Amino acid sequence: MPISIDRFDEEPVDALDLQEGTHPYRLLQFLAAHSDQAFTQTELHEATGINRGSVGAALSRLDDRGLVRHRGRYWAIAEDDRLASYAAQTNASSASTTDDYYGDEE
Numbered sequence: 001m002p003i004s005i006d007r008f009d010e011e012p013v014d015a016l017d018l019q020e021g022t023h024p025y026r027l028l029q030f031l032a033a034h035s036d037q038a039f040t041q042t043e044l045h046e047a048t049g050i051n052r053g054s055v056g057a058a059l060s061r062l063d064d065r066g067l068v069r070h071r072g073r074y075w076a077i078a079e080d081d082r083l084a085s086y087a088a089q090t091n092a093s094s095a096s097t098t099d100d101y102y103g104d105e106e
Helices: 005-010 023-033 041-048 052-064 081-097
Strands: 068-071 074-077
Touching (some): 041 052
Antiparallel strands (some): 068 074
């Protein structure tokens, strides 16, 4: 989808697209849902279905903005109060979708 030239000119060069469905969004959402664990790029590829080559590029962009952290081969959500809140919200949302909503069957 094209954008206006004004938006093109005004948007910061390092802007990160965190719109729902984008690779960075999906990785951040997955890492937030599993904030007590760290994953390799291969594990992230397998868990999210994102192309293996795209995982590394998206993680690098997230890392540049301080949204993820890594040590060696492992990646995790960053230690940031805003991200901790996001992770808690994501975990609560994930838990609510797995609740049993079925009533008594007659």
